Amino acid sequence: MSLIRHSLYVGVVEKPPPPPLTEEQYGEMEPKYPEGGHYLSVLRPHGDDCVRQVFEEMRALFEQNQQDVEKALDGAQAEMFPGIRMRHAALERNKRCVLAYVYNRLQKIAQMRWEFGSVLPADIKYNLAEQEVQWFIKYTKCLATYMRSVRAEGGLDLTQDLKPPKSLYIEVRCLMDHGEFETQDGGVILLKKNSQHFLLRSECEHLIRQGVLEHSVH
Amino acid sequence: MWSCKLSTGTVYAADKEPRTEHRVLVLVAFEIDALCACKILQYLFQCDHVLYTIVPVTGKQDLERAFVEHSEGVQVCLLMKEDDLENIPEFRDVFLEDESDEDDLDNDSDDPETGQKKRRFDEAALIKRMEKRKWEENRKKILFEYTEFSGYGLSSSLLLYDMAWKMSKDTNDLLWLAIIGVTEQYINQHVERDKYMESIAELQPHVSRLNHRPDDEESSISIDCLKVMFDNELRLTMYRHWSLFESLCHSEYTTCKFKIWTMKGRKRLHEFLADMGLPLVQCKQKFTSMDVSYKESVKDLFKKFQDKYSINEQDLFLPSFHAQYGYKNRYCATDVIYASEAVLQDVEKEYSDSDNFLHTLDLLNRSKTECMEKGIEMAKIQLSALVKQVQSFLDANLVISAGPFLYAFVQEGTPDVKFFAKPINLARLARFTLEAYCCVSRNKKVKTLPFVLGAHHNSDMGTMLVIGIPPVLDKSLKNCFGKAFEQAAATTNSRTLHDFFDSHIIELKSEDRSKFFDALISLLQ
């Protein structure tokens, strides 16, 4: 009984209104608007415990309803019905919150493939649940397979040229000491802070997106 | 020794093949001329898809480090700095032996022997030992003669502009950069006036060619395009962006001429302005807000009254150029130099040298006008500090004659000492101080004396910067201090660092100051 109490507490009475999963567990949900629209700026740790708790609640709600439905079938329909409906609504609500939680995190994780590249920073990876890591790997694989299949020779890197390129080569400035960088033709360039380089655009676009280099436009 | 003479040949003539597999390492010194040259080169490389890496280098050690770090896979390496004397010794006399060190200098391509530098002489070692010893002695002698005096050669940006022109890739923007490079050499007294006038004469046809526009409506171009014009400029520092009065008080020539740091001098300046019929109120407000009638007649008025105040026209006027783009942006070459040098020597703690370098490159970008405005404000602050320092030198009689030369020190704890811990500002302070001292000193001889200035540099290391400059009357601008400093340090075991490309600026342990100076005095006697 106490579990159900908790469930409906979280879901119904407490103020300010948290959804069955509290705000905290939706990843970072404080609305920030650098570009408009809600977005989870960086993923918080996966709220495993909280999700489990919600499942517990849902199980308790379900079992209670099961009992009440049996009673209702025995003839006590009128008295039981409102309670069943209330618990059912709470079940549906919990389900929606959990699914939305999972869904929105996956959206974010997919986006990370495009923004961070195929290797995630360690501290971000640490915040993912094991299944999410697996999903990310699968997503990366799918994307790679697709990109390979686009053209007959060599495929097409969709993560390149997110903006239409104006020239084959671009000038970049190094924003941090990044160490050595091997170019496609086998040469090695030392990316040292405040050095400037003229490089093949396709080679350095990823490094620009990751904030190692800055594209200088005249 | 670290010289680099570029001629049209070095980079381009050698290979007509697609050059993309080569990477060019460009090492750039902290000088405006070098920066301008670097920008011209960047443009040319970008046109031709030549891959490059640009690394700023503050001194010789930095140069070595940068070369070691970045040279992997580099085919050609260019060093951008103002050139030393023109009579560079024969290549084979100097570099034959030390092939490993000198690869970074894409040296004197006039010399057909260049290709030899990689050849080792091991196989012939025995037979040639005698010859080699002779050669070494000869080398020493040549090097001594070569390094005894140091000076500057042709502006690298002019050289590169010339190259761009020969490749038909010259644009108005590149021309403007070349003008800035050339003017910087003159402003910092790296070249004498005749040489400067030669360069100006060389640039002028380019200016007329690239800025020639027929008058009819159809062929007129947008106001936002760069227009470069020749002008006989007033040598008043940044007066278009300051007030006329402030500018008069901060320009080397007028300040010294009127001895503005004295009451009498101030009065004379007021008199001068009154004579010309320029109300003080007008002179003290921003030049841009001055009455148009005054603004337009300033130059003529100066010309008219210069004789009465025995002002030398050559000192007050400078044949130069100015650039205009948009309605608001009008800068003469010297404005750009003061602004960019101020940014290059920004003393802000959060910026490293290489940050300043990049900011200065940005400033030289025409599109970033806000950088330019910021640079001009910084230049005003630095210049005011400089004039104040000159005044305190003179007020407190801190310029002292050591016999063969004059000297002065900026002590630790002096306000604004941080500005003079930078070589360009220190050099400017030295010239300004010497000029001012010569104006007030009754002794005629001081004009024939060189000047040594020391300034507190780094508290943690306990070091000071020391610069030596030639006498006021010596118009050849040859500087003997590079060698002198080296010898004085060697004979006294003073702890010095000869790291700057300009050998007449060194870093010295403050504790070793007195013995170093004693040696210097006996050396120059």
Added chain:
Amino acid sequence: MSSSHDSRGSQNFEATGDYFSLDDILATQERIPCTFQTEVLNLGYIDPSLDSSNIPKGTKLELPFWLAKALCSRRKQCVTIDLPKHYKEVYRDVFNADANVVDLHKLGPYFYRFGSHLLHFEHPESPDIAKSLLKVFQARFRDIMDASQNAYDQDMSKMTEKLDEMEKVIFFHGQKGLKDLQMWETREGEKIKISEMVINHRKRKRTHLDES
């Protein structure tokens, strides 16, 4: 989101596709004053002040929208609802007077979204609420657009903190359009930029380091 989600719950999301929307989840959490028309067994604990194991008939409680909606279907009404006060006539009159001065963030922050959800109840005043919502939006839209198109780099938080969540989205889209145009004009558009997530990741790391 596609229409495939409509079977997921008792609520129909087909029209709005909002099943996974965090905004919608938050909006449907807003409370509505309800009166129980039947007794509900064993659920008295949801209001500790009830002091009984059942919810007696006639109890007045503020229930979140999603629960109120489930209990208020046309088939069998367990509760009757009253309008939240911001949607009542008194407030509607205020909006009529000058919608621009109202702090919708304080009244919302999902004022429009929650308001349109309210219409599901087919309350007698529903048509008036609908009209009022539209009017408020129209009245405020001009100011929002003006502000978004004329604020390039200024701090607009004074303005935006009074906006409803939906209005904020509109405002920021407007601003983004302005910035994109400006970037295009200065040829900044062709510049490859550091990705948004990387910036945020760094900021977070830095603040984290500062704190520790």
